Amino acid sequence: MAKTIESSELIINSDGSVFHLHLKPEQLADKIILVGDPARVDLVAEHFDSIDFTVQSREFRTMGGTLRGERIMCLSHGIGPDNIDIVVNELDALANVDFVTREVKDRRRSLQMVRIGTSGSLQPDIPVGTPVIAVKSIGFDGVLNYYAGRDEVADLDYERALCSHTGWNPLWARPYVVASDPGLVDQIGRDDMVRGNTISAVGFYGPQGRELRLPLANPDINSRLESLSYDSQRITNYEMESAPLQGLSLLMGHRAMTVCSIIANRMNGNATPNYRTAVEDLIATVLDRFVS
Numbered sequence: 001m002a003k004t005i006e007s008s009e010l011i012i013n014s015d016g017s018v019f020h021l022h023l024k025p026e027q028l029a030d031k032i033i034l035v036g037d038p039a040r041v042d043l044v045a046e047h048f049d050s051i052d053f054t055v056q057s058r059e060f061r062t063m064g065g066t067l068r069g070e071r072i073m074c075l076s077h078g079i080g081p082d083n084i085d086i087v088v089n090e091l092d093a094l095a096n097v098d099f100v101t102r103e104v105k106d107r108r109r110s111l112q113m114v115r116i117g118t119s120g121s122l123q124p125d126i127p128v129g130t131p132v133i134a135v136k137s138i139g140f141d142g143v144l145n146y147y148a149g150r151d152e153v154a155d156l157d158y159e160r161a162l163c164s165h166t167g168w169n170p171l172w173a174r175p176y177v178v179a180s181d182p183g184l185v186d187q188i189g190r191d192d193m194v195r196g197n198t199i200s201a202v203g204f205y206g207p208q209g210r211e212l213r214l215p216l217a218n219p220d221i222n223s224r225l226e227s228l229s230y231d232s233q234r235i236t237n238y239e240m241e242s243a244p245l246q247g248l249s250l251l252m253g254h255r256a257m258t259v260c261s262i263i264a265n266r267m268n269g270n271a272t273p274n275y276r277t278a279v280e281d282l283i284a285t286v287l288d289r290f291v292s
């Protein structure tokens with residue numbers, strides 16, 4: 001018997017749209033570009049051949065249309081892993097729940113999601129301006145720990161090595177390590193992008209080892225992360241969404257990956273607030289390879 005989801009668990013607005021995203025099932029495209037900044041949605045959508053709709057609700061701005069004859073949409077998720085819990089669950093509901101009967105559909109629909117973000121490098125040889133693909137994502141946020149099946153999609157040996165090497169603070173959420181969709185990584189990643197292991201932090205300052213006025217609980221965390229080598233892989237960069245995006249996609253049967261433009265180098269202590277051109281170039285490259 002099909003599972004039926006109650007109104008309190010999946011809230012549907014009176015116009016038939018999903019609670020936070022305000023999207024209706026018929027607006028959903030299989031190919032989705034995700035970005036943090038709502039203003040970045042327009043930079044993506046200006047590449048579309050046609051724009052069919054724009055929907056804005058809180059920080060979630062979506063533009064849907066076509067590119068090279070295929071339906072595509074771009075959606076902003078705002079800042080933080082908690083927003084990804086909302087975005088991926090609501091996109092999955094739009095794809096796999098009947099909004100009239102509230103029943104989970106028999107046939108699963110799989111979405112392809114590519115996040116284009118900004119990021120801080122943890123390695124001195126990965127400078128500002130470099131695009132870095134999260135081949136593995138390391139969640140410091142804890143979102144995936146709330147879902148059954150977490151251990152089945154995670155790299156538990158990597159998690160143990162990371163905790164041991166860093167002297168993991170037991171007050172922090174248990175980190176989880178999840179892989180990007182290898183097909184998407186091969187489709188979008190070429191020699192012009194670094195393949196790395198990306199941390200999704202639960203904040204921008206203390207949770208990424210940034211010390212302004214407040215001293216940190218573990219001030220040496222970034223040098224420990226920089227020096228970790230696991231299975232010939234090293235940790236390359238910090239951002240705030242790729243791990244929950246990956247983890248939830250793996251659990252739900254969607255395909256996802258993240259590529260970020262480096263805008264700060266934490267080891268060398270430099271950064272640029274003027275990253276628009278680098279992000280515009282990355283958008284053009286990703287779209288060309290995502291829809292060809």
Ligand SMILES: O=P(O)(O)O[C@H]1O[C@H](CO)[C@@H](O)[C@H]1O
Pocket residue numbers: 035036037078079080116117118119204239240241
């Ligand atoms: O530029 P976006 O996509 O927002 O990505 C990064 O920038 C934000 C922090 O400044 C976080 O969302 C982080 O993941």
Ligand SMILES: O=c1cc[nH]c(=O)[nH]1
Pocket residue numbers: 118119120121204208238239240263264
């Ligand atoms: O250092 C950085 C830069 C962008 N986004 C982050 O989350 N961290």
